[in-house]
Amino acid sequence: MDGASFCPRCEDVQAELVALRKRVDELSSALEAARRDGKRQAAPFRKAGGPNSKPKTPGRKSGNRHGRHAHRGSIPTEQIDERHDAPLPESCPLCGGQHIEETHTATQYQTEIPRRPIHREFTLHVGRCRGCGSRVQGRHPLQTSDALGAAASQLGPDAHAAFVTLNKGLGLAHGKCCRFFRDVFDITIARATSVRSLLRTAKRADRAYDQIRLAVRHSSWVVPDETGWRVGGRNAWLHAFVTPNATCYEIGDRSGTIAERLLGRDWSGTLIHDGWSVYDRFEQAFHQQCVGHLQRRCRELLETAARGAARLPRQVLTLIDEAFWLRRQWRGHRLSGNALAGAGLGLACRLEHLASGHFIYEPNRLLANHIVKHAMDWFWFLIDPTIDATNYRAEQAIRPAVVNRKVWGGNRTWAGARAQSVLTSLLVTLAQRGHQALTWFSTARCSTVPLPLPP
Numbered sequence: 012m013d014g015a016s017f018c019p020r021c022e023d024v025q026a027e028l029v030a031l032r033k034r035v036d037e038l039s040s041a042l043e044a045a046r047r048d049g050k051r052q053a054a055p056f057r058k059a060g061g062p063n064s065k066p067k068t069p070g071r072k073s074g075n076r077h078g079r080h081a082h083r084g085s086i087p088t089e090q091i092d093e094r095h096d097a098p099l100p101e102s103c104p105l106c107g108g109q110h111i112e113e114t115h116t117a118t119q120y121q122t123e124i125p126r127r128p129i130h131r132e133f134t135l136h137v138g139r140c141r142g143c144g145s146r147v148q149g150r151h152p153l154q155t156s157d158a159l160g161a162a163a164s165q166l167g168p169d170a171h172a173a174f175v176t177l178n179k180g181l182g183l184a185h186g187k188c189c190r191f192f193r194d195v196f197d198i199t200i201a202r203a204t205s206v207r208s209l210l211r212t213a214k215r216a217d218r219a220y221d222q223i224r225l226a227v228r229h230s231s232w233v234v235p236d237e238t239g240w241r242v243g244g245r246n247a248w249l250h251a252f253v254t255p256n257a258t259c260y261e262i263g264d265r266s267g268t269i270a271e272r273l274l275g276r277d278w279s280g281t282l283i284h285d286g287w288s289v290y291d292r293f294e295q296a297f298h299q300q301c302v303g304h305l306q307r308r309c310r311e312l313l314e315t316a317a318r319g320a321a322r323l324p325r326q327v328l329t330l331i332d333e334a335f336w337l338r339r340q341w342r343g344h345r346l347s348g349n350a351l352a353g354a355g356l357g358l359a360c361r362l363e364h365l366a367s368g369h370f371i372y373e374p375n376r377l378l379a380n381h382i383v384k385h386a387m388d389w390f391w392f393l394i395d396p397t398i399d400a401t402n403y404r405a406e407q408a409i410r411p412a413v414v415n416r417k418v419w420g421g422n423r424t425w426a427g428a429r430a431q432s433v434l435t436s437l438l439v440t441l442a443q444r445g446h447q448a449l450t451w452f453s454t455a456r457c458s459t460v461p462l463p464l465p466p
Contacts, residue, residue, distance in 0.1 A: 016304025086120050127194050155456045172452035174208045179434045181414040213430035218461035223257045223440050230254035232281040232398050236405030241421030242428045242446045253404040258439040264426040283402050298388040303401035320372040330362050333391050
């Protein structure tokens with residue numbers, strides 16, 4: 012009877028049903044974990060799967076491949092402001108003996124921060140022009156304002172420059188900036204003072220910001236990216252445009268108007284981007300689609316795809332690995348530029364042919380359509396090896412702004428959003444060009460004319 016009731020087909024169906032239930036449970040658990048992670052504030056900055064179970068040993072590695080040893084720098088023997096003497100103790104700290112014989116002296120150096128604020132008084136000479144009768148007032152190079160009367164008490168240029176670094180560079184909210192001045196320098200400042208200081212500094216930097224925008228437009232390649240922002244509690248969008256020697260930020264809406272206004276529709280350089288459809292409007296430009304985004308998309312498909320559905324993402328990843336291998340061969344001078352370009356065209360044709368088939372699995376069909384739509388844009392970094400294969404530069408430029416948004420939520424007004432764009436652009440661009448931002452902003456606050464952007 013047992014042999015008569017045996018049905019291989021039923022057992023196969025039962026086994027397949029068990030496997031499908033197990034797969035559904037796995038996907039449900041993964042979906043629930045993703046939903047929980049999305050609600051955590053630390054989710055964007057936390058490694059998936061937790062910390063590494065076998066981390067590397069901390070500290071410097073032995074051998075000669077760990078780089079130069081860090082040290083404080085040269086001894087400031089020519090800039091000594093204070094000299095102090097440390098005599099021997101009256102008794103030995105180990106045995107308590109009273110007979111200690113001095114053998115020699117040694118020297119130690121210390122660099123301290125100045126905490127005592129500098130209070131300046133300017134005697135302004137006021138007169139009247141005999142020709143036109145207008146009032147004339149003197150101005151010292153250290154003054155940041157011509158205001159008198161109730162507004163005669165002003166902050167110095169370094170203090171105004173520090174607000175830019177603290178708020179825009181380090182992400183401190185206005186209240187924390189005021190607390191920093193109070194605790195470190197014993198200077199009492201209201202939050203409104205920090206706000207007004209940044210707005211006025213941004214106004215002084217308008218000329219330099221225009222020069223940054225011009226430098227981005229004239230660049231041979233640009234890496235754009237965008238992320239969400241908040242202005243007055245409403246949704247907005249932060250756009251970043253990175254070039255070799257300038258980075259421009261602008262806050263506005265989620266449209267192509269900002270990119271078109273900055274670059275111009277007839278811009279003919281190379282755009283390295285993540286595939287946002289707005290960038291397709293630049294028809295005269297060359298395009299390098301971010302290969303990193305394509306890799307992540309294929310890997311995500313492999314997490315849920317089964318059997319034949321996994322073939323397309325695997326083959327796409329294989330072609331991408333081959334493209335990176337070719338570029339390594341070119342960088343190692345084992346492949347000429349012409350051979351690299353030819354190999355890039357061949358890979359583009361293979362990728363287009365691979366994605367031109369018929370796909371039943373819906374995610375694969377969407378992936379294939381996206382690949383075919385930008386068939387020549389995936390391996391452009393092999394035809395022009397001077398550009399990047401991904402938009403990592405823009406993503407790195409966006410990250411500090413995202414951290415600031417999480418700290419103090421964006422801007423309350425569009426005037427503040429404008430100041431955010433100007434000051435952040437200058438902070439990053441000055442760092443790219445090897446200039447000290449604090450010095451530049453301090454000079455800009457004292458200048459009576461708009462300060463140009465240094466080369």
